[in-house]
Amino acid sequence: MSTRIPVVAQLPRLTTNDVLDALRTAFTELAAGTAVQPPQTVMPLPGGGDVITYQAVIGDAYGVKVSPYLPQLNRSAVVTAWTLVLSTCTGRPLLLCDAHTLTVERTAATSALAVDRLARPDAATLAVIGSGTQARAHLRYARAVRDFTSLRMYGRELVQADAPEGVAVARTAEEAVAGADVVLLCTSAAEPVIDATALAPGTVVTSISTNAPRAHEIAPEALADLEVYGDYRPTVTAAACEMVLAAEQGMWSPEHLRGDLPELLTGGCPLASGERPVFFRSIGLGIEDLAIARLLARP
């Protein structure tokens, strides 16, 4: 006997709202204890590089995402990610999914969920810093949670002809964020790309993780002047480089994290007070990958 299961490389049938709803459910179940999110594991490889695994359970689906980081001779690296979903009813595999596209979607949707809970209801001006795949996905998901009337994007090599429709290209990051209600940082920078403390009180800034060593998009010392949230309390403060650096230097403490997504979605933490700029940092979780992958496994 030799059977085959589908290996999915794209997300053919999912709308922005499908993905947002799936993530809302996942984080709400995580808050309720009916979903499980263990810490990721990192296994070093003998020749250099490593494999990170992210597990999670939601409902009757178990998922493990396996992401090898494989340095090459020319100083580049091959990075892939695959998500295997098993049924916790039958114990049998439902799907093996190329997690590359899926990772982009879930990362952008997670930032948008935070924007939905933290930004003013009438937020009108959106600034996106970065112009790559993540930046464009962030733009798409953010527009699904607020009716932005002014859209700006800044990327080092971005010109107006290459910008998404309706988006004005800024000449500098500072120009992009001036007066913005929401700022989405979507770079692989290893040093600050904006001064978040210079933003107006109530402005929401999101920041993501990349494979870059010590990646961080705002200055560690800025944290003390911001209302700081993260994707998941048990993991974010130990993994977000600006939080680690700020804690090492005694400028901030994980106790100052105001809340995470499970809390934000279930009333378990204070919302933004409007007195300071707001910072939301995501690292990425297996439960986000599974939330989307299990949609693809449905018959």
Next chain:
Amino acid sequence: MSTRIPVVAQLPRLTTNDVLDALRTAFTELAAGTAVQPPQTVMPLPGGGDVITYQAVIGDAYGVKVSPYLPQLNRSAVVTAWTLVLSTCTGRPLLLCDAHTLTVERTAATSALAVDRLARPDAATLAVIGSGTQARAHLRYARAVRDFTSLRMYGRELVQADAPEGVAVARTAEEAVAGADVVLLCTSAAEPVIDATALAPGTVVTSISTNAPRAHEIAPEALADLEVYGDYRPTVTAAACEMVLAAEQGMWSPEHLRGDLPELLTGGCPLASGERPVFFRSIGLGIEDLAIARLLARP
């Protein structure tokens, strides 16, 4: 784009010697540090049960075995196991394999590797305790490493008509092991099935792990009178129930473990002295699953 990879449910092309050679290579590479065997992880499920993951790297293959244990309403449990193999050259999946059959083969072959290193060259009498799938696989692999002339098997419900060809069915476990050079314990017992200390010096006894809670096949207090080996030093003493119980009761210590398979295969530990009975305990390792699965992934 949507591609498919093979899901293999059987081991169609592998001989006993293929499997033994693959495991020899794996344990030798583990000794040399060119293969990697991290500890397994156990993730509890919200509704009861758990998922165990076993990772490993050998050569240019990374493997993760995922094994859910899913209790059912009727007090039984669904237990499955799936091995996903990725290339560490391309980062792409090579194979998703039903690990059930594979687990039987690698467990039996691992015991046989130990017999090969620990038993007398002229070992002639083999006793197998248990008559299930593991017992029959153990018989097959043990015969590949020694020319046994007398084969005995004992199982609670085993009758001669159901015994493998050339195997004499014993009426009791004691009858089966009397005068045996090699004794293979292949039960899911949670209490001792033989008195290993009563065996002749130099007799080799192997014992495996099952899903049974607190599974152990010899008495903890017997360990002090045996020359004790395990499959892998970093994991076996913390997982083998008789070793844990003996250590708790101060009757034995992990320091008394004479060696493991990487050491046995590379001259890194003393062989059996012939002065006492010998006990080899295996728990099962991800590297064993990968050693075989990667053979199946070869074009």
